[in-house]
Amino acid sequence: MRQVLGLDLGTTTIGIAKTDSLGIAAHGVETFRFEVGNFKKAREHIIELCHKEGIKAIALGMPLYESGDISPHAQSCLRFKEDLLKLDPTLEIEMIDESYSTIEADEKLKVTGLSYEKRKEIIDEMAAVVILERYLEKFGGK
Numbered sequence: 001m002r003q004v005l006g007l008d009l010g011t012t013t014i015g016i017a018k019t020d021s022l023g024i025a026a027h028g029v030e031t032f033r034f035e036v037g038n039f040k041k042a043r044e045h046i047i048e049l050c051h052k053e054g055i056k057a058i059a060l061g062m063p064l065y066e067s068g069d070i071s072p073h074a075q076s077c078l079r080f081k082e083d084l085l086k087l088d089p090t091l092e093i094e095m096i097d098e099s100y101s102t103i104e105a106d107e108k109l110k111v112t113g114l115s116y117e118k119r120k121e122i123i124d125e126m127a128a129v130v131i132l133e134r135y136l137e138k139f140g141g142k
Contacts (some may be wrong), residue, residue: 008098057094109135
């Protein structure tokens with residue numbers, strides 16, 4: 001079974017999750033931080049991680065409006081996808097609606113009893129887990 005990365009792209013962070021070796025369960029990897037708008041640094045980190053781990057599939061969160069229309073940030077996510085594919089055209093990247101993923105991630109973290117400060121540190125990573133879980137529900141790890 002192949003591993004899949006889940007990504008929650010922000011303006012200064014990218015939450016990263018991946019599936020287990022069986023490709024069926026998601027877990028957080030890290031929250032990678034970069035300078036405002038320095039998506040090149042984020043792309044390079046993701047490509048390096050994919051090559052190091054042998055990962056060929058990515059679930060990239062895409063924030064849509066309630067209406068389903070593409071938001072300005074979603075357009076940035078689509079550009080991020082295009083730029084990743086320029087660096088490695090063998091990648092398979094699925095755009096996943098990330099609506100309410102941060103809220104869902106925060107709810108999951110609250111039940112663990114983590115402090116607000118600790119939740120804030122790992123919220124992007126956990127949102128990436130939520131995005132990856134949505135991918136797995138939709139595609140079953142295929």
